[in-house]
Amino acid sequence: MAATQLSFSEIKERVNIEQVLPLVGLTLKRYQSQLRGVCPICKEGGDRAFVVTPAKGLYYCFGKCSTGGDMLSLVANVKQCSVREAAEFIAARTGITGKRSGDNSTAPGDGSPQPLSGKEGLKPLEYLQASHEAVQALGVRAETCEHFGAGFAPKGIMRGRLAIPIHDMAGTLVAYCGRAVKEETPLLILPNGFRPDTVIFSAHRLEQGDTICVTRDPLQVLKAYENGVTNVVSFLGDITADTLHILALLMDEKDVPSIDLF
Ligand SMILES: [Zn+2]
Known part of the structure; x- marks a missing residue:
């Protein structure tokens, strides 16, 4: 044929x-x-x-x-x-053997990059390696890492982990989390003094009116994004009353009609 x-x-x-x-x-x-x-x-x-x-x-x-x-x-x-x-x-x-069946205008592969407001935030780490083999082994492409500003940390407090920037709702960089790249525990490390229940990862990237998928692992957000799903965020720690309060604020501010928790 x-x-x-x-x-x-x-x-x-x-x-x-x-x-x-x-x-x-x-x-x-x-x-x-x-x-x-x-x-x-x-x-x-x-x-x-x-x-x-x-x-x-x-x-x-x-x-x-x-x-x-x-x-x-x-x-x-x-x-x-x-x-x-x-x-x-x-x-x-x-039945596609020759004749073109029509339109199929394909949208650009990934969503528009989100410029960070950057004011008064942390300075992004310059030394992260987006195409490091440990990151690829997690199933995340370099372009995805670059979109999120993430990468393997060869030094610093996230050393040996996938460092992922965390922003507040205004898009200001507030911290990095270190996601395990192997079986090591804990899954996430966070800087001393940083309260994971005060932020929802990637919430600043949500569009108004999106339904949202809430996960418990920021890596899941990167992988979902890579596969076309952009309305996804993650908690960075245990779900507490404070976390739920933040989620409620997020739903209110972004006019979120429904959520799915994975
Ligand atoms: Zn499945």
């Missing part, structure tokens, strides 16, 4: 991830700009843990997978086949 001659990028150009969902038996519900449902791969995390962002052609699972990708990796993971086989499957089922 001519279909097998198509390159991965040709397929992604001509088929929308939304068209692929029914081919693998997926029915998802629309929430604003996302489609959500039970993860067909791990089936964990609840009925909104699996998020497809059609405008970006990407999916992400907040459940056990904690990973995502494009339509090819979606089909490959659901059908447990190779990416090449997934491509052939999509091409055959959508």
Whole structure:
């Protein structure tokens, strides 16, 4: 079949991830700009843990997978086949063998970078390594790290960890947290005197009116972002009355209609 001659990028150009969902038996519900449902791969995390962002052609699972990708990796993971086989499957089922089926204007790969206001905040650490192998081993690309200003810390108090900048709601840099890159505990270290229950990680990046996904690990925010999900934040410590108060303020200020806690 001519279909097998198509390159991965040709397929992604001509088929929308939304068209692929029914081919693998997926029915998802629309929430604003996302489609959500039970993860067909791990089936964990609840009925909104699996998020497809059609405008970006990407999916992400907040459940056990904690990973995502494009339509090819979606089909490959659901059908447990190779990416090449997934491509052939999509091409055959959508009948793309030559004729262009139309529009499919693809949105830019990632959201607009958020300039930091920077006033009176901490100075960003210059020495973080966005493409360090320990960070790649966590499943985070260098571009994602750069977007968040994160990177492997070869020195300093976050030494040997993924240092991730934390901002207040105004976007001012207030601290760095050090996320474990291996099995070490604790998962997060924070500077002495910094109260993790006073900040919600990445809250300043939320758009007005977004539903939000709240996780308990800032790494999950980076990985979700990499896979098209931008309305996601994380707690940085135990959930306390103060944390919930901050969350309530956030919901009020950003006009958040609903939240999902993962
Ligand atoms: Zn999953």
